[in-house]
Each structure stands twice: as C-alpha cells, then as structure tokens.
Amino acid sequence: MNIRKILQVCHHCKPGQQLFRVAGLCLLSIILMTGCARHQEPIQPVQQELAGCEACQGEAEALRQGMLNTISELVSADNELEEWQKQQIQAQAILPLREDNTVVVTGIDHQIEPVAHAVASAFEQAAEILSRDADNAHPDQEHPLRFERLSVHSGESGKVAWVVLSKEGVKLVFEVEEQKSCSRCDSVIWNYRFGCSPDAPVILQQEQ
Amino acid sequence: MKQKPDNKILKEPSEGTEEGTKTVPAPSVVSRRHVVAGLSVVMAGTLLTGCGTLIQPGGMASGEVSTAEEAWRQSLLREIHDIARQWPEMDDRTRQQIEDQAINPLRDNEHILIAGLDQYTRPVAIEFQAMFELALSRRLQHSLVKSVTLIIHTDRPATPLCHPKGQVFADALPEAIRNDTRRLMTILNRTVTLRSLCSMAQPEFRCITAWSRGGTGQLAATERKMFEQAIADNSLPGLINMPLEAASIPPELSGATCIVTGQGGEEIVFALNGQQVWNSERNAVWQYWFGGRRHERINRHLSRLDHFLQQAGITVPQLGGRGPAV
Known part of the structure; x- marks a missing residue:
C-alpha cells in the first residue's frame, strides 16, 4: 500500500503532515457540524425527571408520592423508633425525596447508618403492603403488582435496590447506596434514589 | 515544503x-x-474552551448549568480545600470530615445534607461556611467577582456580629456549647471571616443581616451591645441591618444565602440551612446548595426564600424578587 498514492502527495511532501491536516480538518468539520460535546449534554433539571417520561405520563410520580405517604405512615406508627429517630428519617430521606428523586446525605457512619437502615426497612414494608393489597385489589385499583429486591455490594460500598412494577407497566426504582468515603474519620455518604427508571432493572441485574 | x-x-x-x-x-x-x-x-x-454558546447567561433554558458556572464552582471548592489544609487550630479529624462530608460531595452534587449529632456536624457545616467566606473575601480583594449579595436570614441577628472580633461571649451561650471547644471555635472563626467580608468597601458587595421581629430582645446584653456596635461601625461598610416583620423564620429557611456574580456574568449560589447556635438541638440536619442559580433545586430554594422575605417586608432583587432594592 502506497500511502503517498492514497493521499495524493508528491515526494516532496511528508505523508504524516498531510495525514495530520486531513484528520484536523475532519475533526473541525465534525465539531462545526455537531457542536462540542459539552454543548450536547447540558445538565438536565431534576424537575424534568419528576414530571415523568413519555411512557408513563406522570403515573410514576403519582405512584412515587403514594409510596412515600405509606413509608411516612409506617415510620410514624413504628413504636420501636424514638421520636428523634422518626424526625431524622423524615428530614434525611422522606421530605427531600418528596421533591427530588436523589438525595445525598453525609455524616459520620454510626450516626446516619441507622437512619438509612430504617428508611430501607420502611420502604420494603411499604412495598410488601402495596404488593399484598394489589393481590386482593379490584382490577381497576391502582397498585403496584409486584416488587423485587436487588442487592449489589462492591468493596466497602453497598447498594440495595427495589424495583416496583405497576400493572400499567411503570417501573419505579428505589436505591439506597452507601459510599464509604473515609475510614480515618468514619465519614460516609448515603445516596437515596427513588424514581421512574425503565432501564434500571436490567442495569441492576447486569451489575449483580 | x-x-x-x-x-x-x-x-x-x-x-x-x-x-x-x-x-x-x-x-x-x-x-x-x-x-x-x-x-x-x-x-x-474550541476543544479547550467549549463552543462558547453555553456561556450566555440570558440565553440558557431554566435548569441548565453553564460550563462557566461549573468551572467557577469547582475552582472555589478547590480553593476551600486549600484553605481547609491551612485552617488554624483545627484537628486533623475535623479537617478530614469537612473534606469528606462537605467539599467532596459538593464536587458532584449541587445539594447535600450533613446529618448527625450537632456536636459533630456543626463544626463541619459552620467551619465550611467560614472557609467559603474567606475564599470569597480573597476573590473580592482581587476583583475576581462582579458582585456579591450575602443574606443572613436567621431568627436572631447574625451570631458572629454579636461577638467581638476574635472573641466569644461564652457566658451568653448555651452550656453545651460553652463547654465544647470545637463548637465555640465555629463562632470565633466567623467573627473574623464575616467581618473581613463586611469590611469590603466595594460597592458591589453587600451583606444583609435579616432577623425576626424581637430577635435582638432575645440576645444577652453583651451580645446586643456588640451587634449595635457592628451595625454602626464605619469599618464595615458592606453590612446592612434589615429587621423582618415576621415573628420567626421557618426552620427550613434559617441560614445564609450568597449570590455571587462572576466577571463573565455567571451567577453562583452558595446557601446554607441550619439552626443558630442558641437553637441547636442534639441532632441536626444541615443543607447546602452550591451551584448555578438556574439549577432546579437552587432556584426552588431561592424562590421560597424570596417569597418569605417579601412577605416579611424585604425585597432583595438578586433573589429574583421585584421591587425597590434594599
């Protein structure tokens, strides 16, 4: 293969220079035609996610708020939790999740871990109740039909996720993820994510 | 060739x-x-700086975050990180906690919660605020920002202004705080950093201390006198005293909000929600917002604060409200 012949350059020209020019011009053309990568990926507002995608038309948000109501009621009625614990569960997870589908809580491990476990436990109970209700419900009633619990552990970090499937095909994912950020000072980050995510079950199963 | x-x-x-x-x-x-x-x-x-079309504040859709705002945010976090390394009289554990619980999470998130016992979370949340104030003072000194509006919206007047520079009236504080060096230091450090900010003579800087009706009546005599001195102090030209008509501030709005406009027109918001030291409970949840004002969560927080302040008789145009400037 004669590179000079392909690039149509004479013996005075260096094929490397010509290749660089061609590549540079191609890249520039691509940038000018398609815009730069940063322009193509603006950070999307969270509210847009909450509004619901085209598929669910906001049904996921209604289901999400309904589940948060059930979780809140379960926490309030739990006699094993002290009042300050109930307040912390509300302040750290339930109230923020009412407005946004991701919440980042940082703190010292032993101080915020019990809250995260209580939130996870309340969610599982809520999903069980709604699932049980759905089994006995009238076909027209809007309840999730089933839920699935998935756990992913990687090193010191762990993630538990529940996938709730409604009869309308809405897929809600609730994730509780722990990220150990520092072993010296016991700092930890807990991420709560609760939202409509059609692809999440597949992704989670692949992670497992 | x-x-x-x-x-x-x-x-x-x-x-x-x-x-x-x-x-x-x-x-x-x-x-x-x-x-x-x-x-x-x-x-x-183009490759190094982006195509530039996002760096037009007026042209962005609501919710989008510009490259310039994000760059500004990240550079300020780096600066705070460097300040934290040199912060005087701080133990390594607290220093590390500020990095892991505030600085690093805010690199990836515009909104975080810091939760736990007040004795552990207050030093992290408030020292971080003091470090931000110092970083902002430096940027103002070097004319790296176009304008700054800092609003301290609390039930009582801003705590650091009720104590002398570099000192604390320990007797005026709750016993739990008085016996806790780490929490005492949060007040002491901010008596320096907040005054340093308020001493900025630039017309583009203002610090509004907005407090509930009767807020000064709850102060100890020494604190009240010190606050009145600070308000009358000519060496603090950026300080504006704005008593509110409201009897109290909702707990979720108690804190401070700073709106910074960079030289390129980018607008960054740094906001904190938490309780003042006299109102501290055993368990605390602090909220931090840090990012472009068009970010959904930040915009929502500003709207709520603006609505409350307007009802309480104050209009701050920088918050988005309309009316005469304070």
Missing part, C-alpha cells in the same frame, strides 16, 4: 468599485499552511 504555484496567490472577487474590479490590498498571500494553522488554532480553542 514547496508551495504549488496555483495556490500561491488567492485573489478575492471584487466589490464596491465602479468598474467592478478591485485589487485585494496586501497582504494577499494566503497559503494552505496559513489556513491549516488558523483552523488548528480555532479547533484547539
């Missing part, structure tokens, strides 16, 4: 002359090498 004769001189088509012909003024020699070099510069510039 020799140039091909055909490409040596490029003549532009003529225009504007009666004869319809025009001689291209010198220099008229444009080689392929020049074109390639010019394009390479443009391309390198």
Whole structure:
C-alpha cells in the first residue's frame, strides 16, 4: 500500500503532515457540524425527571408520592423508633425525596447508618403492603403488582435496590447506596434514589 | 515544503468599485499552511474552551448549568480545600470530615445534607461556611467577582456580629456549647471571616443581616451591645441591618444565602440551612446548595426564600424578587 498514492502527495511532501491536516480538518468539520460535546449534554433539571417520561405520563410520580405517604405512615406508627429517630428519617430521606428523586446525605457512619437502615426497612414494608393489597385489589385499583429486591455490594460500598412494577407497566426504582468515603474519620455518604427508571432493572441485574 | 504555484496567490472577487474590479490590498498571500494553522488554532480553542454558546447567561433554558458556572464552582471548592489544609487550630479529624462530608460531595452534587449529632456536624457545616467566606473575601480583594449579595436570614441577628472580633461571649451561650471547644471555635472563626467580608468597601458587595421581629430582645446584653456596635461601625461598610416583620423564620429557611456574580456574568449560589447556635438541638440536619442559580433545586430554594422575605417586608432583587432594592 502506497500511502503517498492514497493521499495524493508528491515526494516532496511528508505523508504524516498531510495525514495530520486531513484528520484536523475532519475533526473541525465534525465539531462545526455537531457542536462540542459539552454543548450536547447540558445538565438536565431534576424537575424534568419528576414530571415523568413519555411512557408513563406522570403515573410514576403519582405512584412515587403514594409510596412515600405509606413509608411516612409506617415510620410514624413504628413504636420501636424514638421520636428523634422518626424526625431524622423524615428530614434525611422522606421530605427531600418528596421533591427530588436523589438525595445525598453525609455524616459520620454510626450516626446516619441507622437512619438509612430504617428508611430501607420502611420502604420494603411499604412495598410488601402495596404488593399484598394489589393481590386482593379490584382490577381497576391502582397498585403496584409486584416488587423485587436487588442487592449489589462492591468493596466497602453497598447498594440495595427495589424495583416496583405497576400493572400499567411503570417501573419505579428505589436505591439506597452507601459510599464509604473515609475510614480515618468514619465519614460516609448515603445516596437515596427513588424514581421512574425503565432501564434500571436490567442495569441492576447486569451489575449483580 | 514547496508551495504549488496555483495556490500561491488567492485573489478575492471584487466589490464596491465602479468598474467592478478591485485589487485585494496586501497582504494577499494566503497559503494552505496559513489556513491549516488558523483552523488548528480555532479547533484547539474550541476543544479547550467549549463552543462558547453555553456561556450566555440570558440565553440558557431554566435548569441548565453553564460550563462557566461549573468551572467557577469547582475552582472555589478547590480553593476551600486549600484553605481547609491551612485552617488554624483545627484537628486533623475535623479537617478530614469537612473534606469528606462537605467539599467532596459538593464536587458532584449541587445539594447535600450533613446529618448527625450537632456536636459533630456543626463544626463541619459552620467551619465550611467560614472557609467559603474567606475564599470569597480573597476573590473580592482581587476583583475576581462582579458582585456579591450575602443574606443572613436567621431568627436572631447574625451570631458572629454579636461577638467581638476574635472573641466569644461564652457566658451568653448555651452550656453545651460553652463547654465544647470545637463548637465555640465555629463562632470565633466567623467573627473574623464575616467581618473581613463586611469590611469590603466595594460597592458591589453587600451583606444583609435579616432577623425576626424581637430577635435582638432575645440576645444577652453583651451580645446586643456588640451587634449595635457592628451595625454602626464605619469599618464595615458592606453590612446592612434589615429587621423582618415576621415573628420567626421557618426552620427550613434559617441560614445564609450568597449570590455571587462572576466577571463573565455567571451567577453562583452558595446557601446554607441550619439552626443558630442558641437553637441547636442534639441532632441536626444541615443543607447546602452550591451551584448555578438556574439549577432546579437552587432556584426552588431561592424562590421560597424570596417569597418569605417579601412577605416579611424585604425585597432583595438578586433573589429574583421585584421591587425597590434594599
């Protein structure tokens, strides 16, 4: 293969220079035609996610708020939790999740871990109740039909996720993820994510 | 490399002359090498800086975050990180906690909660605020920002202004705080950093201390006197006293909000929600918002604060409210 012949350059020209020019011009053309990568990926507002995608038309948000109501009621009625614990569960997870589908809580491990476990436990109970209700419900009633619990552990970090499937095909994912950020000072980050995510079950199963 | 004769001189088509012909003024020699070099510069510039269309504050849709705002945010976090390393009289554990619980999570998130016992979370949340105030003072000194509006919206007047610079009236504080050096230091450090900010003589800086009706009546005599001195102090030209008509501030709005406009027009919001030291409970949840004002969560927080302050008799145009400037 004669590179000079392909690039149509004479013996005075260096094929490397010509290749660089061609590549540079191609890249520039691509940038000018398609815009730069940063322009193509603006950070999307969270509210847009909450509004619901085209598929669910906001049904996921209604289901999400309904589940948060059930979780809140379960926490309030739990006699094993002290009042300050109930307040912390509300302040750290339930109230923020009412407005946004991701919440980042940082703190010292032993101080915020019990809250995260209580939130996870309340969610599982809520999903069980709604699932049980759905089994006995009238076909027209809007309840999730089933839920699935998935756990992913990687090193010191762990993630538990529940996938709730409604009869309308809405897929809600609730994730509780722990990220150990520092072993010296016991700092930890807990991420709560609760939202409509059609692809999440597949992704989670692949992670497992 | 020799140039091909055909490409040596490029003549532009003529225009504007009666004869319809025009001689291209010198220099008229444009080689392929020049074109390639010019394009390479443009391309390198585009790749390094982005295409520039996002850096137009007025042109962005609600919710989008500009590259300039994000760059500003990240650089300020780096600066705070460096300040934390040199912060005086702080144990390594607290220093590490500030990094892991505030600085690093805010690199990836515009909104975080810091939760746990007040004795552990207050030093993290408030020292971080003090570090931000110091970083902002430096940027103002070096004219790196166009304007700054800091609003401290609390039930009582801003705590650091009720104590002398570099000192704390320990007797005026709750016993739990009085016996806790780490929490005492949070007040002491901010008596310095907040005054340093308020001493900025630039007209583009203002610090509004907005407090609930009867807020000064709850202060100890020494604190009240110190606050009145601070308000009357000519060496703090940026400080504005704005008592509110409201009897109290909702707990979720108690804190401070700072709106910074960079030299490129980018608007960054740094906001904190938490309880003042006299109102501290055993368990605390602090909220931090840090990012472009068009970010959904930040915009929502500003709207709520603006609505509350307007109802309480204050209009701060920088929050988005309309009306005469305070």
